[in-house]
Amino acid sequence: MPRKSVFFRSMVPLSIAGVLLAGCSTGGESPDTSQTATDATLRVNFGQFPENWSPGQEMEGGLLRVPYETLLAPGSDGEPQPFLATDYELTNESLTLTLRDDVTFHDGEPFNAEAVKANVEFVQSGATAYAGPLQDISSVEVVDEYTVRLNLASPNPSIANTLTSRVLPIASPAAIADGSVAQTPVGTSPWAYDDSASVMGSRMAFTAFEDYWGETPGFANIELYAIEEAESAAAALVSGEIDISDVEVTALPRFEGSSVETLQYPAIRNNLFFFDRGEGGTFESVELRQAVCTAINVPQMIDVEGEGEAATQHFAEGELGYNSEITGYPFDLDEAQSLYTEAGSPSVSVEMVAAPYNSQQIEIYMTQASELGDFTVSVQTLPPPQYNGEWNSGRYPLGLSSNDESTPFEWYSAWFSAEAPGNPSGVESDELKAAADAAIAAGDSDEAEDLWADVTKIIADEALTCAHLRGVETIAWNSSAVSGVSAPDELWEPKLVNYRELTPAE
């Protein structure tokens, strides 16, 4: 047999063997349970990496809270607790923060009042998603090296709560100044970004920061992965390539018989808003709004979609703003039609917009509402970026979306006050304004709780919003690699896990 022929005949099976051996030799990675806490690496997937890591950009909590920390942290009771700031004093005119004096950024820059000022001003003035919540801050004053005062243009009893959230992660002012923070986050957390161990677009490695000011966490290192596709993320969990991921409920059957465990926590709140309620507006009538709310059957929608939980109000029991007297608008078609008649049985034919992720929900609600009579709302689905800019722009008389304001002041200021950006009609009843003014004036005193409960009761009674739905976040983890997983303290932040309490599995 000619040599050339033998050579070529041999090449094919040898090539196939080589490829298979390449796969066999290292195979899929199994979880390394032999790591000690001092060198353990936690491998996490929460989907796409942020395109911009700058403070104030929209980022999932599970990504943001790896390199960054906040001035205050939410306590288990929801009240702001010391973190990068050891103490704070809130008045109607200002919030004064006393800062830790032992904190260093990952690039060696000192954390101090100037750094806080740089961060606040950056978020306020840049093309950032979270400039809005900081607009009440009229100026930032450096009182001394470790004392900073945020002067308020108007009273803001929630400003301390705002500082526990994703609105203001604290980044190195040097990285902000030279623009590098957009690509390489530089914060104060136990985990510093390590470019040499990262693979662009695929894996971001954060290694132990030796000068960290606080307690060493159970996992010294964290690797973030960007697996967007739900099936691939589930597969990577089962195969042991990653330790924690957010998952879709449809992927849960994949984990049967494996060491993957799951938990769910409430992370999303959405509800219907009536925007066109000014004089002569489509939804000027309280009775009409109440009729629509009573015609909507949220539990039925949940049965169709397969997930979610109906709620009577925006705030959960135990949260500031919750009012046990609010019963919401339980579905009752007869009552709805009666209210519709009281409203004069107006002929309504309007349009509203939806995004792909909530179009089914909105279609179901509007189909239910059409049972009132001569009431038609046609739904147009838009791509998410367009939807974000249109749904509450004032062009549509009603809309539905998530609203993640965590305090009643923020919620009222964002959607219901006459000046609220989410209230295009600019309409506010005297009763609501008086109640809100009283609650704001109460600051963070003990009586504020009851006063804010009054505010949310008025909002509910006037049916300014309704059809409250709570969505859940589903987190899955490999229990043979990680232990201590539970819902995060940060309320209503999707895609997050309690990083600091996690430890390698025994």
Place this chain on the structure above:
Amino acid sequence: MLKLILSRLALAVPQLLLLSFFVFLLTYMVPGSPAAAVLGEAATPESIARVETQLGLDRPFFERLTEWYVGAFQGDFGNSYVSSRPVSELFLERLPATISLMLGGIIVAVLLGMALGLIGGTKAGSVRDRIATAISSFSMSVPEFWVGIVLVLMFAVQLRLFPVVSYVPFDVDPFGWVRGLVLPSIALGIGGAALIARQTRTAMAETMSARYIDSLTAAGVSRNKLIFGYGLKNAMVPVLSATGITISIMLGASFAIEKVFAFPGIGSLMLRSVTGKDFAVVQGGVLLIAVMIIAVNLILDVSYGLINPRSRPQ
């Protein structure tokens, strides 16, 4: 040959100008503002207007278009609205992953396609020809995305032979680079193999039925030499054409494959930019991808000209 290259390049310039104009126009006409995408759910009309001014999106169309053309001629495609990074930098850092994936996919497509075409074309009408045709039809009809997921479930989850998260840069770990490319290359190449298989099969069947083949057979030339020495060489011309089309199709299909295997390539960047209305990246990206396709087709045209001198411009 130089004439061929120059004529193709001369044609490319107006193609690119026209393409970039239409892309710019389309992105300009799309309803909604990129500023809303930057701001996310916190967008309000006031904040949108503020960010539009910051990004220069409130300027007239022709002013923006002119500025973009001037920049593009100098290799500056502007900055991403979201990350503020130069568009060209974003693409350059993702190019190695896309080239790796395309290379793997092309190898699979060519090898598999030519193998199927040879098996069928050397014995047209036989059972093995029908089987090879059925396989290539099947590979053409299944979506690459689905193939990718099946491969992941089978080889990464069940058998643990390959990773799910597959990309490793060559300079970091050459062995890992190869291993990480196996599954995505198969997923991407299977669809492309079908077109090449059909072209190869048709060309081989025609060639093997030619009279000169009968003469060579009568002269005692071995079957293998007939197939590989004469038949395949003549079949390469249509195969090259099919390969060029396949590469263009695979570039589009690679977007889905990148998502399944978490590949940090140009596809995932473009998908993200289109859905996120980061039109600066979309505009620059379409132009850069068009340049890539034109370059690949130029290489194939040159190869075609080398193999078949009659195709060169006189």
